[in-house]
Every structure is written in C-alpha cells, then in structure tokens.
Amino acid sequence: MAEASAVPMLEARDVSKSFGGVQACSDVSLTVREGTIHAVIGPNGAGKTTFFNSLSGFYLPERGSVWFAGRDITRAPNWRRIELGMGRTFQTPSIFPELSVRENVALGVRSKRNLAFRIRPASAEPQRKLDARVDELLGFVNLGASAERPVAELSHGAQRLCEIAMSLSTEPRLVLLDEPMAGLAETETDRIMSVIRGLHDSLGLTVLFVEHNMRVVLSLAERITVLDRGRVLAEGSPSEIAANEAVRDAYLGREVLEHV
Amino acid sequence: MTRGRIATIAVVVLLAFEPVLSPFIHVDVTIASAALLFAIAAMSANLLLGYTGLPPFGNAAFFGLGAYGAALSLKYWHVEFATAAVLGTALAVLGALVLGPFLLRRRGIYFGLLSIAFGQVFYFIAYRFTDVTGGEDGMNFSRPFLLVPSLRLRETAFYYLALVVFVAAILAFEAIVRSPFGKTLIAIKQNELRVRYLGLDSNRFVFVAIVISAAFAGLSGALTGMLNNSVGPLMLDWHQSGDFVLSTILGGSGTIWGPLVGSIIFVVGRDIISSYTQEGWQIILGALFVACVIFFPRGILGTALQLFAAKRHG
Numbered sequence: 001m002a003e004a005s006a007v008p009m010l011e012a013r014d015v016s017k018s019f020g021g022v023q024a025c026s027d028v029s030l031t032v033r034e035g036t037i038h039a040v041i042g043p044n045g046a047g048k049t050t051f052f053n054s055l056s057g058f059y060l061p062e063r064g065s066v067w068f069a070g071r072d073i074t075r076a077p078n079w080r081r082i083e084l085g086m087g088r089t090f091q092t093p094s095i096f097p098e099l100s101v102r103e104n105v106a107l108g109v110r111s112k113r114n115l116a117f118r119i120r121p122a123s124a125e126p127q128r129k130l131d132a133r134v135d136e137l138l139g140f141v142n143l144g145a146s147a148e149r150p151v152a153e154l155s156h157g158a159q160r161l162c163e164i165a166m167s168l169s170t171e172p173r174l175v176l177l178d179e180p181m182a183g184l185a186e187t188e189t190d191r192i193m194s195v196i197r198g199l200h201d202s203l204g205l206t207v208l209f210v211e212h213n214m215r216v217v218l219s220l221a222e223r224i225t226v227l228d229r230g231r232v233l234a235e236g237s238p239s240e241i242a243a244n245e246a247v248r249d250a251y252l253g254r255e256v257l258e259h260v
Numbered sequence: 261m262t263r264g265r266i267a268t269i270a271v272v273v274l275l276a277f278e279p280v281l282s283p284f285i286h287v288d289v290t291i292a293s294a295a296l297l298f299a300i301a302a303m304s305a306n307l308l309l310g311y312t313g314l315p316p317f318g319n320a321a322f323f324g325l326g327a328y329g330a331a332l333s334l335k336y337w338h339v340e341f342a343t344a345a346v347l348g349t350a351l352a353v354l355g356a357l358v359l360g361p362f363l364l365r366r367r368g369i370y371f372g373l374l375s376i377a378f379g380q381v382f383y384f385i386a387y388r389f390t391d392v393t394g395g396e397d398g399m400n401f402s403r404p405f406l407l408v409p410s411l412r413l414r415e416t417a418f419y420y421l422a423l424v425v426f427v428a429a430i431l432a433f434e435a436i437v438r439s440p441f442g443k444t445l446i447a448i449k450q451n452e453l454r455v456r457y458l459g460l461d462s463n464r465f466v467f468v469a470i471v472i473s474a475a476f477a478g479l480s481g482a483l484t485g486m487l488n489n490s491v492g493p494l495m496l497d498w499h500q501s502g503d504f505v506l507s508t509i510l511g512g513s514g515t516i517w518g519p520l521v522g523s524i525i526f527v528v529g530r531d532i533i534s535s536y537t538q539e540g541w542q543i544i545l546g547a548l549f550v551a552c553v554i555f556f557p558r559g560i561l562g563t564a565l566q567l568f569a570a571k572r573h574g
C-alpha cells in the first residue's frame with residue numbers, strides 16, 4: 001500500500017448540533033488518518049450517532065465544518081458524499097427489506113457505474129460484470145448462499161453484513177459503521193469483526209466506527225475518541241485511553257481495562 | 261416464452277374479442293374503449309403510488325392537460341387525430357416539467373396535498389377562461405380523422421385503436437418498472453434514505469417518475485377527450501384523480517396489470533349500475549372499496565398473485 005498521505009481522510013472541526021434544548025454535539029473535532037481504524041466510544045446518549053449523522057450529511061451541523069480528503073463537504077448533500085467516496089451503515093440497519101440480498105447490493109453497484117438511471121435493460125456484457133461484482137461483494141461478507149432471499153428473512157447479523165456489503169458497493173475509501181455489533185450474539189460478533197478487519201487489511205479502507213463492546217474496540221482500533229455528553233473527553237491509542245483516569249471515571253468499567 | 265408473456269397474449273386476445281362479444285356481455289364498445297384509456301391513466305397513478313411510494317392525488321391535472329391540449333389543437337389548428345393526441349400528451353409533459361420541481365422534494369401527504377392544489381389551479385383556469393376553454397360547459401368537437409381523411413374512427417375502429425395504444429402503453433410501463441431506473445424507484449419506495457446513501461439523488465428519480473406519469477395520464481386524457489368528442493373541467497378535478505387512485509388500489513397497486521383490472525371494474529361497473537340507479541354507484545363503489553381493503557389488502561390482482569406465488573413455493 002502507498003504511504004498514507006498527509007491530508008487526513010476525514011476531519012471534523014468544532015462540529016455542533018443540538019435538538020431543542022439538548023446539545024447533542026458541542027465543538028467535536030476529530031481527525032481520521034487515511035488507512036486507520038478509528039473508534040468512537042462513549043456512554044449512551046453521548047452524541048456518537050449525532051456526530052456520525054453530521055459527518056455523513058444526515059444533519060447539517062449548526063457550527064463547525066467537515067472535510068473529506070481535503071475537501072469541505074459540510075454542506076454537501078448525503079448522496080454527494082457517497083459519490084465522493086464515503087460509505088456508512090446505521091445503528092438500525094438501513095436496507096430494502098422486500099428486495100433480495102443481491103438486489104440490495106446491485107443497486108449500489110449500478111449507482112457507482114452510472115447505470116441506475118437507465119430505462120433500457122443492461123445488455124449482456126455489463127450485466128455479467130455487474131453480477132460478478134455483486135457476487136464478489138457478497139463473497140466478501142460471506143452472504144453468497146443467501147443472495148436470492150429477501151433481506152427481511154435474514155438474521156439480524158446477516159442483515160448487518162448485507163448493509164456492510166451495500167456500503168461497499170459504491171467503492172468507498174472511508175466507511176462509517178454505527179454500532180456494527182449491537183444486539184448480536186457472540187458468534188455473529190466474531191463474524192463481523194473479521195469482516196471489519198478485512199475492510200482495512202484486504203481492501204485498504206479507512207474505517208471509523210462506533211462501538212460499545214470494549215473487547216471489539218480494543219482489538220480493532222488503532223485510535224480511539226471518547227465522547228461524553230456531546231464533548232470530546234479524550235483521544236488516543238487504545239493503551240492511552242485505557243490508562244486515562246477521566247475516561248475510567250466517566251465511562252469505562254475498570255474490569256474491562258484490566259485486560260489491556 | 262415465460263408464463264407472464266403467455267398471460268399477456270391471452271389477455272390481449274380476449275380484449276380483442278370485446279366488440280364481437282359486446283352484445284352478449286352487454287358491454288358497449290365505447291365503454292370498453294373508455295375502460296382501456298382509463299387504465300392508462302390508472303397506470304400513471306400506479307407508477308407513483310405503487311412503484312415510487314408517492315400519493316398521486318393530482319394526476320387529473322395531467323389527464324386534463326392532455327384532454328384540453330388535444331381539444332385546443334383541434335379547435336385552433338384543425339389537426340388530425342394522432343397529432344392531437346401527441347400535442348395533448350406534450351402539454352401534459354410540459355405541465356409536469358413546470359410542476360415537477362415544486363413536487364420533487366415533497367413526500368407523503370405533503371406531496372398529495374400539493375398535487376391536489378396544482379390540479380385545482382388547472383381546474384379553475386379551465387373553468388374561468390371561458391373564451392378559450394368553454395368554461396363549465398367545456399368544449400365539444402367532432403372526432404378528427406386519423407392521419408388521412410379517409411380514415412374515420414367509428415366506435416369499433418376506435419376500440420381497436422385504444423387497444424393498440426393500451427398494449428403499447430402497458431409494454432412500455434412493464435419495461436420501465438423492470439429497468440434499472442424502475443428498480444431504483446422501487447428502492448425509493450422501500451427506503452429512500454438508503455437510496456441516497458448509495459450515492460443517488462432520489463429527487464432526480466422522483467422528478468423523472470412524475471414526468472413519465474404525466475405522459476401516460478396526458479395520453480389517456482387526449483384519447484378520452486376524442487372518444488367522448490368533448491372535454492370539460494371535471495376531467496381536471498381532484499375527484500378524477502381520486503378515481504384513478506381508487507381503481508389502482510382496487511386492482512392492485514405495485515402490479516403491472518392491476519390498474520387494468522381496477523379500471524374495468526370501475527368504468528364498466530359505473531356504467532352498468534348507474535343505468536339502474538343514480539346514487540347507487542357511489543354506495544356500491546364505497547362498499548367495494550371497503551371489501552377490497554379487508555379481503556384483498558393488495559388489491560384484487562395483487563392478492564391473487566400473492567396467493568399464487570405462495571402456492572408455488574409452499
């Protein structure tokens with residue numbers, strides 16, 4: 001892999017967002033370097049999802065700016081950010097429940113290849129290439145066997161994997177994953193963990209993820225940002241975060257950190 | 261050949277026999293023509309309702325623009341039938357190009373309400389500008405010849421013309437909803453947020469869907485006007501939009517042939533029942549609609565197809 005460039009993959013500068021009286025994010029700044037796995041942690045209601053939503057164009061932040069690969073995207077519409085090379089999943093998987101797994105992923109591939117607007121059906125050759133690409137993505141998340149089933153029929157963990165494949169279908173450089181393990185059994189957690197590691201190791205993507213499960217965070221992340229009540233409480237390497245008194249007091253159970 | 265193709269051909273052949281069967285089944289060819297044309301307008305509603313997830317409560321605006329566009333081009337330019345149909349459809353498309361930018365950001369009930377409002381604007385224009393549109397009485401004219409003066413469209417000939425146009429329309433509709441574009445519309449209906457997070461500006465797709473929908477409605481309106489040899493402001497009214505939506509739901513929204521099923525029941529049923537009683541039709545239609553919602557939640561054809569699919573798999 002080429003040496004990571006000096007320009008950060010993603011940069012948030014003093015991002016603030018409130019809902020009525022609730023200041024969900026206040027002056028949150030964060031830099032994600034290219035090629036890293038970066039985790040955002042914090043207690044329930046800390047503002048992690050709100051922050052992700054501000055980064056991905058779900059909300060327009062009230063103050064601050066968001067930069068993607070050196071470009072100011074603060075006001076870019078969400079679909080434009082995907083075109084530029086961002087992908088994301090949601091805390092509650094956002095999928096097309098009645099469509100097959102294949103069709104869920106194919107839509108993104110067509111989007112990337114400028115085929116989604118076509119009124120005429122694709123001719124044989126592009127269609128074959130498209131199918132091959134979908135198979136490749138489904139193989140990556142190990143869903144090949146369920147390709148023709150409606151996503152609604154899949155287990156929660158498999159829906160998460162499908163959503164990850166969808167977020168990859170547009171060939172992003174950076175993926176944002178909001179609690180990819182929430183509500184999953186231990187075996188499914190391991191499956192998703194190895195997929196996330198694969199995003200980084202075999203696809204060379206930059207990953208920013210929110211997660212509560214400390215075992216997952218400490219084993220995957222190179223860098224951790226801790227949010228608490230809408231503010232950045234600490235940022236550092238896993239060992240720095242584990243040793244940070246303020247983080248321990250605010251959030252982390254000591255027993256988890258003994259392992260580090 | 262697929263099952264779908266065989267079914268399509270069977271239905272078209274059956275429809276082609278209507279003029280022959282007419283005396284036995286007591287369905288006049290003119291009513292049958294009206295039902296086929298109505299079905300094209302219901303397909304227009306279906307594209308938005310069944311495939312994009314938007315309530316098309318103002319599609320009569322496009323239907324009426326098609327009708328008035330054809331009637332005005334007959335009145336001022338004395339064109340022949342096909343030209344009038346094309347000009348009427350073009351006026352409906354023009355209307356959609358103007359209204360589309362206002363509608364494309366609205367969803368759900370806001371889309372529906374704004375559509376009604378736009379439709380009523382056209383209704384009042386037609387109602388008030390008596391010199392041009394004939395006001396409340398509308399416009400009467402005699403049916404133009406088709407292409408050459410010797411081709412006069414009497415009722416049976418008109419029916420076959422309507423059938424040809426209908427078949428072309430439904431094949432086009434089928435191609436559209438099965439195309440990548442149509443699949444994107446279906447995805448918007450299911451989860452628009454995800455469509456945007458796959459890098460697609462969903463508003464652009466909604467805009468094009470509105471324009472295509474207007475083309476179908478406009479074509480239907482232009483031909484319906486020339487079937488009746490008259491147009492009137494009620495063709496633009498929101499009740500008319502409601503009838504298209506109702507027929508679509510009755511037959512099965514989100515299915516290709518559902519609007520035809522609903523339209524035949526609606527148009528033929530209204531004709532038969534209103535020959536016996538004046539207010540009866542409204543009551544029977546209401547009861548039919550309630551029964552449909554209870555017993556056929558996906559519409560008559562939609563529910564039948566669902567049962568059929570369940571049987572084949574289970």
Ligand SMILES: Nc1ncnc2c1ncn2[C@@H]1O[C@H](COP(=O)(O)OP(=O)(O)OP(=O)(O)O)[C@@H](O)[C@H]1O
Nearest residue numbers: 019022024042043044045046047048049050051091
């Ligand atoms: N759409 C909204 N409307 C009003 N308040 C909101 C909205 N979204 C979030 N909030 C509030 O903002 C704060 C931060 O919420 P957010 O969902 O960002 O937290 P989180 O860190 O993702 O929590 P969790 O770990 O439970 O997912 C909370 O107090 C929440 O109630």
Ligand SMILES: [Mg+2]
Nearest residue numbers: 048049050091
């Ligand atoms: Mg959250």
